[in-house]
Structures are given as structure tokens and as C-alpha cells.
Amino acid sequence: MSNINLKYLAKELNMSISTVSRALRDEWDVSEETKIRVNALAKKLNYTPNPFASSLRRQSSQTIAVVVPEIANNFFTLAIDGIETVARYKNYHVLIYITHDDYEREKSIINHFQNGRIDGVIMSVSSDSKDYTHLSELHEKGVPIVFFDRVCHEIETTKISTDDFTSSFKATEHLIQNGCKQIAFLSLTQHLSIESKRKAGYLEALLKYNITPNDNWIVECTNDHAVSEAKIKTLLSSTNRPAGVFTTVEKLAIQTYKICQDLNIRIPKQLQVLSYANLITAPLLNPPLTTITQPAFDIGTTAAETLFSHLKKKQHTIPNENIVLKSTLYIRHSTVKL
Amino acid sequence: MSNINLKYLAKELNMSISTVSRALRDEWDVSEETKIRVNALAKKLNYTPNPFASSLRRQSSQTIAVVVPEIANNFFTLAIDGIETVARYKNYHVLIYITHDDYEREKSIINHFQNGRIDGVIMSVSSDSKDYTHLSELHEKGVPIVFFDRVCHEIETTKISTDDFTSSFKATEHLIQNGCKQIAFLSLTQHLSIESKRKAGYLEALLKYNITPNDNWIVECTNDHAVSEAKIKTLLSSTNRPAGVFTTVEKLAIQTYKICQDLNIRIPKQLQVLSYANLITAPLLNPPLTTITQPAFDIGTTAAETLFSHLKKKQHTIPNENIVLKSTLYIRHSTVKL
DNA sequence: CTGTTAGCGCTTTCAG
């Protein structure tokens, strides 16, 4: 902790503390000459303002919180990268919190945000959360929140998401058009809006091609790896096995590949795998995993830009709007804009 | 920002501010009865202390910074997960900064840490940095630093790393013992100690088996994707091509696979790929990528535990020691402890 | 253009 502060600078320069403060912040009502003198000394002594004194006084922290369900996942990782990039540019600091898809943990994290530590929150909600009172309480206290991907529609604020319905529809259609009509659908939970939209897109595509959905092939998995494993194994070892699998999250796609390996199912000929994923190794898998890739970095920057622009205006009512970005379908080496 | 503070609580309870403050922090010199009354009201009004007032007064922030070169990388991601887990348990907050392997950016980030915003730093240095004065300056100011993986030996503090020499040696030996003797070595830069140790392990293994290293096969890549691409392409399209490739970082392994695909080199028969990686899809690649996997999560928790234990003691001289964790060699489905 | 003053909300002596 540096012990040179405004008081010290002021004494050295024979000025008042407030003049020094104003000079450093380049305010208009201080002469060029003093500004130069002050800045010179500040630089020489490597003065840096105490952020807590400033935050305490100004009631603002120049810090935002990013809350994500998990981090060992390229989607969230890229989003964080985007957020951090914008934050750095805008001179904000980024606190990171991981809920591990645990509702209690999410609540406890959110409750820490009521005291001004952060100026705003960018978050993707836990798949375990059915109740959003912790979020609406925070929102009502005036803490700006921007949601991304796993958004919470109950709260009136800006949500950044992707074209879940359309991308699922078109991706499913792609499988069907390539002769794969018996498609299973693996999702994580019913509670998330992205999951229900993706399911709706899938069902719509089946409908369009007059394919009757098979209830046994619509499998709702959980965050419990073992439970999902059992369900997927049952699905894939059944005699009435699907020809393709559409998974709503990367994790389930990888799990599916592993199970195929274990069960010795020859994926190339017999099983098409399609998933939402930001997986750098997707085209290297055998067969290549067809992925619906969301523009994660852009989602991050968009969320951050939205939040910062409203922090700047000190206007705590972020508009209740949905910003929808487009995903891309990656089929081996070719790319299809959705 | 909540407007209930100690003053408000004190007025409601007809007590002095200091009594309320002491009661809330459960100090010994306040009666049980008042503690109960105070806590009851605090809970009822959902009082949360202002962190800045407290930080300003106590000269401590309950916040640490994590500085990593990149985040779209499972190793760093898992390490961050480990750090966040411990931090949460210890009631600390985690600020995240990404250098993107850019020395200037790293310097500018580090310079923000001099004013008490953070109580300590956990970092992995940028591969671009040759000069460490920004770090030693921070260290001399008394800000505790713990390094992990890409450590900085010039600074006397605790460093968490893995058995780079041994793991490289044994992994290379594994290839040789499986009949792959012509092994190229792709590294990112010479400046990082982990890189030179990995190279030393590789060379030592060649030496043990009397294999003369081929200078054309020891390729130093850069963070510039295109440059690396060109170098790897040259290596692999040469008539005198290696039978195996050992890459020191995940990124280069993936790049190698992609180039093989592009060049239509049949990896299975002709090229063995071995890399340091925390890649969940490694066994799904064709052929499976043999990986040296570092215990990233544990590295994170160890770094955090080390830092917090010293913050607790308010003892700013972290011992100058190296904590070395062991990596694991993943060969298809089997695992070899190194 | 510059200085004086009054806090931001909390912790911590020091007196009772």
C-alpha cells in the first residue's frame, strides 16, 4: 500500500488538497501551469489514487461483476474474454463469480452485490434456479443487470441472446435434409428459456417434415454426470436407436461421443451428432461434430457495452429489450450463416 | 446502493455507532443482549456493510487479482475455477485480468495494483515478457504475489508449477519406446522457464536413447497464428518429415492436427502427436492425442491457499519456494502417473 | 483560478 496521497502531494507543492485533486482529474477550473506541476510530481512519485476513498465518496466502484454457471466451457470463457476486453478499455474492473449451476451459491453471490461493491452485473443464470426473487430484489435496489444467453425473462432489463429457435430449427432441418430423420433431443433442463426455445425449434423442424416426435428420444438430462450418462446409454443401446442426436449443450455432445466409444457404436455411419458448442476441436472429431456456434465473444462485448453505456448515463433503468445475435452452423469445413 | 448503514441502525436502536459496529463483528466486549438486538435488526433490514468504508479504514480489500495470459484455454480456466472456489470459501473476491500474452498490457494491469485495490496477486506471466521490473516493483511495494505455471524466477516468492522436465522426459520416452524416434519439438517461445524445462526433458530423452536431435525439427513458434502455421506447414510438408510431434502447448497441438487435415497427412499411421493439454476432447480425436495433463484445478487451489494463508498472517514475505505438482500422461484410455 | 470545509461509512483508540 503506497503511502503517498493527495495530502502528501499537496504539502510538497504548497497547494491545497482539492487543487491537487482537481488538477489530477484535469478539471477545467485549474490553470495549465498547476496541472503540469501537479502531474509532474504525481508521475515522479508514481502516485495512484486510493480506489476505496474515491469509491466511498463517489458511490461508484468502477467495478462490475460477471456471474456465470461454469467456466470450463468455451462459450462462457469467450464471453468473459469479450467482457474483460471492453471493461479494460473503459477502465472498469471485473469481478468473477462461478455458480456451478447451484441455486444456493447463486443466491449467496447475488446477496453480496447489494452494498455497492459493484456498479453492475452481467450474468447467465444457473440452470438450477427456478426462483428469481434474489435477482429481482437486486434489480429493485437499482443495481443494473444485463443477462446473456441463459437469461431471466422475469426481470425487465436488457438480455443478450442468440436466435435459439431459428438455429435449432435450421440445424435440425439440415440433418433431416441429409437423410437423418430419426433424431433424438438431449437437453439439460426445462427451466431455462434457451432450452425450451431450442426444443421448440427442433420440434418445429420435425413438424415441417411430418416426422412424429418419439417421446423416448426426448431426454432431459441433469447436471449430474452419472444420471445423464445412464440416460444416454439407455437411449443409445436401445434396439430402436435414433440415427442422429441433437444436444443443446456442449457437455452432452462430448458425453455422447464418449458413450459411443464405450459402447463401440460406429458413429460415422450410424450416428450424426449435432450440438450447440464453441469447441475448437469440433472439426477434428471423428466424425466431425456439427456445431451451432454462438458468437460468444461478441455476446460478451455487447453485454458489456450495454451495461457501460447505461452506467455512464447514471440511468439505472436499462431498457427492457432483447438483443438477438446470430449463430453459425459449422458442418465440417463449411459454414452456414443461420 | 443500500442506504441503511451503521448510523441508521444505531439511531433505531438508541445506541452508538461504535457499539453497533462491535456487536456486528461479534467482539468480546459487548453484551450478549445487545448483540442479539443488533443482529436481529440488521437481519431484518438486510444490512450489509459498505465494503469501501471498511477497506479504506482497514487498508485491506478482501479482494485478490488473477492475471492470466489467456482464458480460452482449459488449463487457465480450471486454475481460475480452483482459485475462485477457495476464494469464495475464504470470503474473498476475485478480479480477473487477461494479458493476451501482451507485455504492455501486462505492465498496465500490474500498475493498477499499487494502490491497495487488491490484497494479493496470483499470476501466470505473459510469454511476451522478457523484463520483469514491473513485477519486482510491485513485489517490493509489499504486494504479495504467487506465480503459477508460467512463473517468474526473478522474484522471491512462492511458485506453483508442475514437473515440466520429468513429464517431458517421460512422455518423449513413451513415444520412443513405442517406436517413434523421429520427434519434432514445437514450442511457443524461449523466454518462459516452463518452455525451456520442457525442451530440456525432450532433449534428455533423445540423449538417453542416443538419438541425435535434428535442428530442423526443433521449431520455435510465436503467438502469431499465421507465423506458426507457416512453420508447422514447412515442417510437415518436408520430405524429411518427423514421425511424431511434441508440442509444449495445447494451441500448437490443435494447429498441428488442423494442418495435417489440410495437407491430407494421414495422422494415424504416420504422425504421433503429444502435447501438454487439458483438453476434454483429447481421447475423441483421431488418433487420440496423447496428452500431458497438468492438475490445473489443484494448481489453482494451491496458489490460492498459499496466498490466503499469508494474507491471514499479515506476513507479506511469502517464502521463496517452489511447489511442484505432478502431471499425468493420458494415452487413449489409460493413464500413467508421471 | 484556489482554498476551506464537510462529509462518504466504517473501525479503532480512548474515556468513562
Place this chain on the structure above:
DNA sequence: CTGAAAGCGCTAACAG
């Protein structure tokens, strides 16, 4: 056991 008072370092009226 409790209260009064000082002050962490900074910002923002306000007065000159």
C-alpha cells in the same frame, strides 16, 4: 460494557 471522537483518502459544494 458503552459512547465520543478521530480519521482512512478522496470529492464536491461553497466561498473567496
